[in-house]
Amino acid sequence: MRHLLLISALFAVGPGPSPTPTVDDYPRRSGIDIENYRFELILSDETDVVSGRATVSVRFTDSGVAELPLDLIGLGEDGYGMTVHGASSAGTDLAWVHEDDLLTITLGEPGRAGVLMDVEVAYSGVPASGLVAGPNRYGDRTFFSDNWPNRARNWLPTIDHPYDKAMNEMVVTAPAHYQVVSNGVIVEETDRGDGTRTTHWKNSVPIATWLYVLGVAEFAVQQVDDFEGRAIETWVYRQDRDLGFYDFAVPTKAAMEFYDEYVGPYAYERIANITSPVTGGGMEAATSIMYHESSVTGERTVRWRNVIIHEVAHQWFGNAVTESDWDDVWLSEGFATYFTLLFIEHAYGRDEFVAGLRSSAERVFTQYETDPQYRIVHDDLSDMRRVTSGATYQKGSWVLHMLRSQVGDEVFWRGIREYYARYMNGNATTTDFRTVMEEASGLDLGLFFEQWLYNGGNPRLEGWWDYDASTRAVRIEINQTQTAGPTFELPLEIGIHFDATSLPGTIHDVVVDARSHRFVIPVDEEPTHVTLDPNVKTLFESEFGPRQ
Numbered sequence: 001m002r003h004l005l006l007i008s009a010l011f012a013v014g015p016g017p018s019p020t021p022t023v024d025d026y027p028r029r030s031g032i033d034i035e036n037y038r039f040e041l042i043l044s045d046e047t048d049v050v051s052g053r054a055t056v057s058v059r060f061t062d063s064g065v066a067e068l069p070l071d072l073i074g075l076g077e078d079g080y081g082m083t084v085h086g087a088s089s090a091g092t093d094l095a096w097v098h099e100d101d102l103l104t105i106t107l108g109e110p111g112r113a114g115v116l117m118d119v120e121v122a123y124s125g126v127p128a129s130g131l132v133a134g135p136n137r138y139g140d141r142t143f144f145s146d147n148w149p150n151r152a153r154n155w156l157p158t159i160d161h162p163y164d165k166a167m168n169e170m171v172v173t174a175p176a177h178y179q180v181v182s183n184g185v186i187v188e189e190t191d192r193g194d195g196t197r198t199t200h201w202k203n204s205v206p207i208a209t210w211l212y213v214l215g216v217a218e219f220a221v222q223q224v225d226d227f228e229g230r231a232i233e234t235w236v237y238r239q240d241r242d243l244g245f246y247d248f249a250v251p252t253k254a255a256m257e258f259y260d261e262y263v264g265p266y267a268y269e270r271i272a273n274i275t276s277p278v279t280g281g282g283m284e285a286a287t288s289i290m291y292h293e294s295s296v297t298g299e300r301t302v303r304w305r306n307v308i309i310h311e312v313a314h315q316w317f318g319n320a321v322t323e324s325d326w327d328d329v330w331l332s333e334g335f336a337t338y339f340t341l342l343f344i345e346h347a348y349g350r351d352e353f354v355a356g357l358r359s360s361a362e363r364v365f366t367q368y369e370t371d372p373q374y375r376i377v378h379d380d381l382s383d384m385r386r387v388t389s390g391a392t393y394q395k396g397s398w399v400l401h402m403l404r405s406q407v408g409d410e411v412f413w414r415g416i417r418e419y420y421a422r423y424m425n426g427n428a429t430t431t432d433f434r435t436v437m438e439e440a441s442g443l444d445l446g447l448f449f450e451q452w453l454y455n456g457g458n459p460r461l462e463g464w465w466d467y468d469a470s471t472r473a474v475r476i477e478i479n480q481t482q483t484a485g486p487t488f489e490l491p492l493e494i495g496i497h498f499d500a501t502s503l504p505g506t507i508h509d510v511v512v513d514a515r516s517h518r519f520v521i522p523v524d525e526e527p528t529h530v531t532l533d534p535n536v537k538t539l540f541e542s543e544f545g546p547r548q
Contacts, residue, residue: 024325024381026161029069031062034159034166035116035206043143043174043216048133051124052082054157057166058119060111068105068119071153071160073128074098080128082155088120103157121157130154136217136277137293138239143174143216144290146278149326149387152209162322163427165206173198174216181215181235183207183287185269203287205268206425208322213285215274224249227256233272236296240275243298248273251305251347255312258343262413264420267320273308282307284314284336306340313339321420324427326387330376330453331428333388334396341397354536357401360394364458365541367391372484373456377430398539399452405537406448406491407441415440447489457485459540461512464547465530467523474527476519478512478544488540489513495534496527504534 035057042051058068075081087096087105095106105119130151136142145155153160170182176197184203191197220241225232232252236244252273260266268287276283279290289311295304317339318332337360345353367390368374374391376399381387404412419428419436434449463478474496480487490512495504508521532544 024327024379026163026325028163029159031060031065031111032068033059033061034164035059036167036169037156037158037212038169038171039156040171041173041214043133043172043178045141045175048126049124050127050131050155052122052155054121054123056119056121056157057116058111059116060113063111063113065111066107068107069159070103070105070121070157071101071150072098072103072121072123072157073101073154075125076128078128080126082123082125082127082157085122085124087122089117094119101153123157127155130156131214132278134277136237138237140218140237142277143178143214144276144278145212145214145285146276146283147210147212147285148283149210149384152212156209156212158209158212160209162208162210162326163324165208165322165425165427167202167204167206168212169200169202170212170214171198171200172214172216177218178216179219179221179235181213181219181272181274181288183211183213183285203269205286207286207319211284211286211319213283213288213290215276215288215290220244225253227253227260227266227271230266230268231270231272232256233270235272235274237275237293240293240296244275244296246298247296247300247304248308250300252308252312254347255309255343256315258346259313259316259339262342262416263316263339264417264424266315267425268315271312271315282311284311284318286315286319289314306344309343310336310340313343316420320425321423322427324429326381326384327377327379328428328430329388330392330396330399331430331433333393334376334399337393337397338400341401357398357536360397361539363390363393364395364398364539368456368458368484375456376453395452395458395539402452402538403437403445403448407437407443411441451486451488455485457482459488459490459512459538461532461540461542461544463544465544466547467526469526471520472523474521474523474530476521476530477517478519478532479516480512480514482541487513487515490538490540492538493533493535494519494521495531496521496523497529497531498525498527500528504531507534 038055040053073081075083084098084103087094092108097104130147131145133143150160152158168183172180173196176191176195180199182201184201187202188200218238219235220238222234222245223231224234234245234248256266270287272288274288274290275293275296276290277293279292283290313336317335323329323331341353341356376396415437419433434445438445459480460482461478462481465474465476467474492510492512494508496506498505532542
């Protein structure tokens with residue numbers, strides 16, 4: 001049973017003002033919206049040079065736009081980078097300047113609002129990053145992309161930021177012994193009669209540039225199943241055919257069915273699991289998920305099973321609903337981490353779900369030992385290597401779990417479905433998410449979001465309990481002792497146990513919102529022990545036990 005206690009708060013301290021994160025410092029390109037990129041690429045076994053032609057379809061949202069700026073890493077002293085050979089539109093050459101890794105194209109005449117214009121860019125070079133030519137684990141030559149978080153600009157002229165999503169096409173001519181995989185669906189595969197093959201992939205749903213993908217290798221390919229008429233595929237090295245087909249046969253479809261039912265419709269035209277020598281772990285590229293080549297073991301390990309679930313979850317969060325800027329990257333990684341756990345709870349049971357939460361909490365606490373002020377919603381990153389952290393994934397996941405506990409399951413899922421429907425195939429901010437959840441719950445969630453997302457630190461609770469036989473009551477002291485971050489407001493369950501089982505005999509709801517608290521709980525008999533948060537609902541470290 002549950003009791004709502006009247007709380008005695010000692011040494012109450014307010015949360016204080018929180019820092020206000022600002023938008024990341026990537027310059028927004030006003031007046032333009034890229035609708036589609038078409039990349040025509042030539043690859044060779046004789047050289048690592050990529051020869052490219054990009055057709056950028058830009059819709060003007062304002063009149064008077066005179067320039068089209070595109071991110072493209074220029075040729076460096078080390079010989080890596082791209083050289084631009086020309087820019088044109090409708091057969092007319094355009095003036096351009098390529099400096100400081102920015103290609104600025106002067107349009108023939110200023111753009112007019114609502115008009116769509118195609119701009120072509122011819123370029124070539126050896127990418128320093130983003131697209132890697134080299135051997136896989138069998139020594140075979142391959143080409144694989146690795147765009148996270150802003151490396152697409154090393155080989156593709158784009159607005160390389162998640163705020164401007166666009167459709168994309170890859171038209172790749174490569175030696176005919178390779179197979180080519182990319183986003184979307186294949187629309188052409190033609191042997192050219194000269195030892196090369198042209199493969200054309202087309203993705204008709206707008207996605208962020210880090211999700212653009214290219215894999216060129218000698219693959220074994222299987223259509224495992226389909227989801228509502230859309231193919232579920234496996235692409236592994238030819239040597240890994242049997243083991244790889246076995247490993248990737250599950251659990252993609254089951255995860256898709258879960259997210260489709262509980263969140264909303266799948267946004268894309270197909271889905272594939274693909275092995276790669278350059279992906280560390282998994283990469284959620286839209287429709288074509290990349291996994292490190294070591295994922296093929298023939299054992300269907302729990303570790304790689306969970307990576308598959310995580311990357312499938314990303315197709316909904318991160319891919320279909322994309323953060324508007326890098327400061328809000330938890331909307332991708334925190335969501336995918338928690339929705340992995342939600343599927344685990346659904347498919348494999350509560351115990352695995354709780355074990356995942358506890359493991360995530362330990363990773364959060366470990367990170368905060370060395371970075372105690374880290375904020376989930378951060379600002380103006382100058383070092384893109386710090387765009388994510390364990391806190392982004394694991395603490396972001398815990399934020400959603402605590403929100404679910406605070407508003408209740410029914411409201412949580414109603415809010416999630418509305419958030420997804422409202423921002424599917426678009427962009428969202430943390431404020432957008434908060435607004436939707438406040439609408440769904442009717443609650444002011446300002447303090448919740450502030451203390452967990454916009455401030456550093458985590459709660460640390462220290463205290464004791466004892467039993468007073470004369471009053472037949474349990475006395476409890478709980479102190480917040482963290483040195484970083486605010487004094488948190490924590491809904492907390494206290495479990496009173498009367499035998500050796502893990503289940504408490506009674507659970508009592510309290511709120512810990514000051515530095516020190518004392519509670520007195522009447523009981524019918526002497527307890528064996530007292531636990532904090534027996535149902536695993538709240539993120540905190542603790543040192544709590546019987547009074548010495």
